Amino acid sequence: MPENKVLIIDIDNIIPPYLMLRVVDKRTLDYMELKDSLASHGILNSLLARKSSRFEGKYELIDGMYRLSCAKEIGLSQVPCVLVSASDEEALLMQIEANMQRPPTKRAEFAMHLKRLFASDPDLTFEALSVRINKNPGWIRDTLQLTRLCEPAKRELDAGNLTLSAAYAMCRLPQDTQEEFLPEAICMSGKDAAIICNNLLKNYLDRVCRNKAEKFYNKRQTPQAHLRNFRQVKSELEKPISGSVIIESIDDPEELIPLKMWQKALAWVLHLDSESVKKHETKQQAILDKMEQQIIERRKNRAVLKSQKELGLTDDWRISLIDD
Helix, strand or coil: CCCCEEEEEEHHHEECCCCCCCCCCCCCHHHHHHHHHHHHHCCCCCEEEEECCCCCCCEEEEECHHHHHHHHHHCCCEEEEEEECCCHHHHHHHHHHHHCCCCCCCHHHHHHHHHHHHHHCCCCCHHHHHHHHCCCHHHHHHHHHHHHCCHHHHHHHHHCCCCHHHHHHHCCCCHHHHHHHHHHHHCCCHHHHHHHHHHHHHHHHHHHHHHHHHHHHHCCCCCCCCCCCHHHHHHHHHCCHHHHHHHHCCCCHHHHCHHHHHHHHHHHHCCCCHHHHHHHHHHHHHHHHHHHHHHHHHHHHHHHHHHHHHHCCCCHHHCHHHHC
């Protein structure tokens, strides 16, 4: 069957698209007016469909879900359709192009389908898509950021309660922070919401950096049990050097009971005795000291490079002037 041919197709043979860009809302005034228009004048604009690759003898709708739903309600059995040949990705792109001209298309929902389109076609670029939907790449990039909104914020944006500029500012915040700030964002202008979001983001990043620094300086790995090698254990069994040292270091008589001594022997085998723990702590401290020294050196180097940049000293032979 040739492409782009108008056919009269039975409604029962038309199935919904495999990806729905928007759900038909029969409660809107636009839907009721469209239904009255179809009842009076019939379908003036043909639907867009393709042959279904999933169901034999069926046609998958690409554009015209509202017209198809109205046609079913007013009792039409057949509708005119423009039949095209398109892959799944091409069909989705056609839906996006058609829905771009319709204000009822919700912004956050549209962003999710843009994301799905890029996921299905890794070779698709912002520039290529911008030509197809008549939007600049910056608009597409900004719209994709809306996928980072929390679900309540997406609903408020699509309902018109949250300004678009406020939504863009909130996209950079963590999800839980977005939900906390959402009630306030709804009640203020986009400019004010953006200023507050910038401060919230700065405070959040400060907390993250501070928490990482505290973990870096305070984190000490606890000794982990691991067996001594067989040769060392056998040598200790034949000549208990470490055992003698452990027993001589015990001052409390209660620690000399058989069960306590048995536990100390097992601790020695697992590197959990006091001497092994002390060596572990010394090693960990040496590692932390070395890391801290590296940080100090890097800070000094960055300070020197910053001074060079401010003074315009970029050549190697000028570096010595800073020290002088």
